[in-house]
Amino acid sequence: MSKQQAALIQSLAAQAYVDPEIYDTEQELIFASTWQYACHVEKLARPGDYVVCELAKESIIVIREDHNRINAFYNVCPHRASRLLEAEGCKKRFACPYHAWTFNTRGELVSAPNAQNVPGFRSSNYTLRACQLEIMHGLVFINLDDDARPLKDLAPELLVDLGSYAPRLPELTFVHRTEALLDCNWKVAIENYSECYHCELIHKELTTGVLDMDSYRIRVFAQSQKHLSGSQSGESRVYEFDDLDATDFVAWWLWPNFAFQSYPGGRVHCWNWKPLDINRTHLTVDWFFPSPKLADWERELIRHHASTTFSEDSAVMAQVQQGLASRAYESGPLMIDAEKSQYSEHAVAAIQQLWRDAMGDAYE
Ligand code: FES
Ligand SMILES: [Fe+2]
DSSP states (O other): OOHHHHTSOBOOOTHHHHOHHHHHHHIIIIITSSOEEEEEGGGGOSTTEEEEEEETTEEEEEEEEETTEEEEEESOOTTTOOOOOOSEEEOSEEEOTTTOOEEETTSOEEEOTTGGGSTTOOGGGOOOOBOEEEEETTEEEEESOTTOOOHHHHOHHHHHHHHHHOTTGGGOEEEEEEEEEESSOHHHHHHHHTOOTTHHHHOHHIIIIIEEEEEEEEEEOSSEEEEEEEEOOGGGOSSOOOTTSOOSEEEEEETTTEEEEEETTTEEEEEEEEEEETTEEEEEEEEEESOSSOOHHHHHHHHHHIIIIIHHHHHHHHHHHHHHTSTTOSOOBOOOOTTOOTTOOHHHHHHHHHHHHHHGGGOO
């Protein structure tokens, strides 16, 4: 092997994407100990508004207590373990469907049938177990790790930038969800998101009608990455927007499975890749706009994104997953150039290193 070849950084071994044991370990070592996107605060506007989130084989209730506070609890009844709530809704008190123990939005047990006749029973011993919750510019995140460091320490650059690129994010309103069941491991999808080596080949319209590819760069931070690109001007644009609005494309990825993106024109959307299995991932892209009444160009932006970049990536990622399962493939080189240009895969290397660090001995 020449010196040049020896210096190449290798991608993760195929096993990392196809081995069900790796998947189980990831749930514990990664998804149960990182900040996971739950929803926009708009979903929790009134006291009692709640959403139920599935993560790391757990079910979590995220519920507004009052104007100042949103709580997160394990969706497990402390009596005999029934699930308490599902989906979303609004309840200032909620009763377990099994024996009607009833809880308030602070997770306190407020009534239990026949409790007054049970010697030694104390309601205060049966508060729902809480988990960590943080709100970052109107986006609610939860973390099952009681000792998790706050987001402002883990991704300080992201926090500052969200405030400057999307200062009105907390007041924006949900207008549309683009979603797909991806036939690939979640890391295939994240890695695809984190390089534009494939963009000119796979995304013709994105690279000729939306972005100015010569300016596309990805900057790597400790637990986050920033994509920044100028946009196409004038007649080259596939959708129109006012030049008074933000013209840059900016995207922020947060370890391990969330991204926030602003398209030219200043329209923002949040990406969340939820692993369902070793080779299946649920991807949601939620669009938040200033008004629920969309202008024609805004409608066209959503349609265009779904029918081009989004679906083009979905097809490619399924092909990658099939190749990863082949006996002919073990690992390939990451194509990292010195300038960290628009073609460079340096951000993929950084994500894979975060993954190796999180997995430790579970991945040799
Ligand atoms: S399991 Fe919830 S009240 Fe019995
Ligand atoms: Fe892509």
